Amino acid sequence: AAPSAVRDAAGLLADRVGRYAYVSSRSVYAWPPAAGLAEDGPLVAGSPDDGDVPYAEAKRGGELAVEAAFGADRTLFVRAGLILGPYENVGRLPWWLNRIARGGPVLAPGPAESPIQYVDVRDLAGWTLDAVAAGLSGPYNLVAPPGHATMGGLLGACVRATGSGAELRWTAPEELLAAGAEPWTELPVWLPPGETYDAMHTADVSRALAAGLRCRPVAETVADTWAWLESLGGVAPQRPDRPGVGLPPEREAEVLAALAGR
Numbered sequence: 008a009a010p011s012a013v014r015d016a017a018g019l020l021a022d023r024v025g026r027y028a029y030v031s032s033r034s035v036y037a038w039p040p041a042a043g044l045a046e047d048g049p050l051v052a053g054s055p056d057d058g059d060v061p062y063a064e065a066k067r068g069g070e071l072a073v074e075a076a077f078g079a080d081r082t083l084f085v086r087a088g089l090i091l092g093p094y095e096n097v098g099r100l101p102w103w104l105n106r107i108a109r110g111g112p113v114l115a116p117g118p119a120e121s122p123i124q125y126v127d128v129r130d131l132a133g134w135t136l137d138a139v140a141a142g143l144s145g146p147y148n149l150v151a152p153p154g155h156a157t158m159g160g161l162l163g164a165c166v167r168a169t170g171s172g173a174e175l176r177w178t179a180p181e182e183l184l185a186a187g188a189e190p191w192t193e194l195p196v197w198l199p200p201g202e203t204y205d206a207m208h209t210a211d212v213s214r215a216l217a218a219g220l221r222c223r224p225v226a227e228t229v230a231d232t233w234a235w236l237e238s239l240g241g242v243a244p245q246r247p248d249r250p251g252v253g254l255p256p257e258r259e260a261e262v263l264a265a266l267a268g269r
Contacts (some may be wrong), residue, residue, distance in 0.1 A: 010068025017076035088150035119159030
C-alpha cells in the first residue's frame, strides 16, 4: 500500500489498538546493502505522505507512517525477505515444482551448495503473532538464518516431493550468465555471487532468532507447497501486477543444448 494509505489507517487505529505490526521488507535498506547486514544498516529515504512510489521507498514510508502514529515503543517492523510456502501468488516455488514434476533434464543454477535465505510464510506469521503478544517493538529482519537452506536443498526437495525422475543439471553461474539466463526471473530464487546475492541471501537475523524465530525444514515447506499446488490442479494463482517467472521449455532446451555443446 502507498505510505499515505498506511498513514491514514494507522491514524485511525492509534487510539483504538495497542500495537501495530507492519510487514515491511528488507528492501528498505540503502543499496547496495552489505553482506550480513543487520537492522541498524542505512535506509532508503521515504515519507509517510508519499503516494505511488517505488517499492523500497513505499515500504520505508509505511514504516515512518506507523511510527508517527503509534510511537516507536508500540511499533513492530517485520522486515521480510523472500517469502515462500503454500498460497504463494508470485510463482517462484510453484514454478520450480511444476518444472521438476515434468521430469527430464532440468537447468539447475549452481553451485548446489550456495546458501539461500527465505522464510516460510507460516513461520513469518507465527513469529509476528508471538512478537506482538510479547510486546516486541522495532525492526527485525525476518528470513531463515544462513545455512538453513541451499539451492541444492531446495531443488532436491522438489524432486523428492514431486516423485519425478527429473535430472538436475547443475550449472556454474558464469556459464548461465554467458548463456543469457536471467537470474531471479527465469531462474527463480537463484542469484549469482555479487551485490544482489548479498542483499537477498546473507541477512543477519540474529535479533529475530533471539526473539524466538523458528524455521521449519526446507522439505516441509516444499512438500506442503506441492500438496497445495496439486489441490489446484497445478496452476498457482498469479498476482496481476507481477510478471510470470521461469524459463519457457523451449528456452530451457536452448540453454541446455548450448551448454552441452561447449
